[in-house]
Structure formats: C-alpha cells, structure tokens
Amino acid sequence: MNHPIGEQTVLITGAGRGLGAAIATAFAREGARVAINYRHSRNHAEALAASIGPQAAVYQADVSDAQAVQELVARVADELGPPTTLVHNALANFRFNGEARKHLDTLQWSDVAAQGEVAVGGLINALRALDEHFTTHQGGRVITVGTNLFHNPVVPYHDYTAAKAALMAMTRTAARELGPRGVTVNMVAGGLLRTTDASAATPEAVFDLIASQTPLGHVTTPEELADAVLFFASPWARAVTGQTLIVDGGLVCD
Template identity: 65%
Template sequence: MRIDEQVVLVTGAGRGLGAAIATAFGRAGARVMVNYRRSAEAAAAVAAPFGNRAAAVQADVTDAAAVSTMLGEAEKHFGTSVTTVVHNALSDFRFNGDARPKIGEIAWTDFAPQLEVSLHGALNLIQAAAPAMAARGFGRIVTIGTNLFQNPVVPYHDYTAAEAALISLTRTAAADLGPQGITVNMLSGGLLRTTDASSATPEAVFDIIAQSTPLRRVTTPEEFADAVLFFASPWSRAVTGQNLVVDGGLVRD
C-alpha cells in the first residue's frame, strides 16, 4: 500500500520528533492522526496544514481503553481503519546526562514511568490496531527506540532499559503478526538537534556527537522522520523485526 493510501497514527506527535514524523507523513499524502497527551494546541497546529486529512486526538497510550477509543475516532474521522502506527510517545524526560542519577543512586521506581509508556504503551497500540490490520491483510507498526543500548555513553538507565525491552517486543510482535501481513520494525536515534527533550543538553555534547559521526553533524528530527517513512513504504514490504539506527553513522548496529 502506498503511503498516500494509508491512515497513520503517530503517538506523542504534538511536539518534537513526533510532530516531525506526523508532518512527514502528511506531506507524503497520508491521512494522519496526531496523538497527544497534554499538548493540545501544539498537536492541532501540526494537523492544521493538512486540512481534513489530519486531526489531533488526545489519549494516554498507557490506558488501553483510551487507545481503543482513539483508534475508533480515527476510523470514524477518515472512514477507514488505521493501517500504520508509529509509537513515538515518551515519558517525561530531559536528555541531560549530568543531571541523571548514576547506577548507585537510581531507584527501581524510576523505571516504571519509562516502561509504562514505552513498553505498555506499545502493547496497547499493537493489541488495539492489529485486528483491523489483519482483517485488511496489511499493517505497518513502527516503534521508536534509541542507540543508547548499543552505545551507553550517558547514564539514562531507566530510559535505556525501557527502550531495550521495546526492541524485544518489536521483534517478537513481528514474528507473531507477520503471517497476517503486518510488519513491525524499530528506528533508533541518538541525540536530535533539537527537541524539547534534548533542549537541556549542553552545546558541548552536541559538538562531540557531531565530530564523532561520519556526517559530522547531529541528526535533525526531520531527517529521522524521513527514515520512518521507509518502514511504511512499499520498499520495505519484506522487512520486519529490524532495528534501523538513524544517527548519522555514530552507531553501527
């Protein structure tokens, strides 16, 4: 199915990387549901340029009933079910390694919010979206991860552990759903220039990362978003259970 024939749900799309992903799909002609938890005005602004081909919808991805309702609203708005889900929602987090607790300081309770959004949120989305995808014989599920579990240069223990769990769910879901025509893949990024989450990162860190990549620059949200479209496109129809690292060549998986 071509991208301009798809109905795409992007979670956490009111700002940052999610907004860039939703915008990229909208520009490619897809119908897009822009999910948000609290950023209502920002999500509406992301959807606005695409007229009736996009809409903002509020839901907390950790609430299975809210996710199911959100998918129903998408089908009602567009007249057909969601074909493509991008799980980008992120628990409240600031990418500043100097301010993060070290392994001797972090508490187990710090892991729960990350696991709830990354892992539980993904499970809710997959379980809610997969039946309609299977009935159609086509579905694309894309999760958003991090290169930090391959290159743990900063002590984001809770965030990194949750994203590592998410890649495992991505791969087991791919094996389970593949016979129904549904692919499940992950894209993993590094530090992006610049989102709300990375705004607390010192400029010196951006400079170090830029000099460590073959491209000699830090990846932008827009560049990352373009790579997401690959996993929704016909060119990736034989690709599933994979993790594509999009960080300018910093990490080679």
C-alpha cells in the first residue's frame, strides 16, 4: 500500500490529548481521515475532532481489551472507511516525574505488566483487528511510539522503559511477519516532549538541562514528533520497515 496520506484512514490510539492529538492534527492537515481513539479523555477527544472537522471522529476503547479493539476497528471502517494506517500511541497511566518514580526496591512485576498491557498488548490487539483490512488494501502502515530512554536511560523509569523496549522488539518482529503482505511497521522514539500531560510533572530545570545538551538547543515538541510519524505513513517510506527513528533533536545517537 503506497497511498498518499490524504487518501488514508488513520487510527490513532491514545489520541485524545498530548502527543496523540498532535499526531491526529498532523494527519488531518494532510487530508487524511482520522479516527481519534481515547480511553478516558472524552472531552479532549471531542474538542479535537470538532477542531479538525468532518474528516475526524472519536472512538472510546481500552486498547488492552481485545474485544473492544475489534469493535473499535469495525466502527471506524463503517464510519470513516476501512483503516489503512495504525499509529499506536496509547500510554498506560504514567507521569514523568523522576522524584516520584518507582525504584528497584519498590518495583513490582505488576508495574511493568501494566505498562506492557497497553504498549505491547494494545499493538497485538490492533494488529489482529486490522488483519482483514490489510488484506483488502494489499498492505498498510503501522507506526508505534517508543522512547529514547532505552538508548539512554537518563532517568530510570523501569516499568515504562521496559514496556517500550518490548514494543520496539514487537515492532521489529511484526515487520518481519507482515512485510510479505505489504505492511510496513516502524517506530518513532521520542524523548521528553515539551509539553504533554505526561511530561507536565517534569521540573522546568530538567527541560532546560535537556535543551542545553541537545544539538538543536531545544526540547522536542509533540508537533515535531508528529511530523516524523507522517514520514513513516507516506509513500516516501515504502521501503522502510522494522526501524526505530529517534526524534529528540540529536540528544541520543543510536
């Protein structure tokens, strides 16, 4: 599938606010039909869809619930058209606050599992639900959202980082399995973003420190990361799969 972005129907998980909202806005700007998935952020999601217009619609679902995701994809197909593109951005409840993070002496496997249910489990559920649509379109685009923390764990958020590292592995193995069907699967790995609900708890001094260490001299914005997602969905990335692109202004080099 090498459709221009303007011909795509894009399902974005966790798109009610923050980075997901920026990704939805970016796709809409290019003319795509946008399915805005949310779990709890109904008001934010509906306001976002209203700002985009009739090419966007909102869909409530917990992506860790396989049946809910099946129903979500069916509703999107009926209302916006069969999905061609998945952006898996959904995040389990998490706050980037180094002061309040769990240390190894208090960390439980259940903490990691809770992150993994959404990061990895959500991707598995979405891929299963989209399987028939990939067949219909003879391909598709899948973009996952990772982190630069598994390259440089400057703050050791153990549960979050472990789940995102597992998501990167799943991105690569899914790319291998789905490649013969014309589906590309890639990851965009951001750093700390200025600013989302998740990063709002980060002290201003940390933002300033990261900005000072970044070659571009500023902390990456959600809008900048969203533009990289567009690349992987575009025909320009038709020969790229199984890759992780770090978008953090050059702070981390893979």
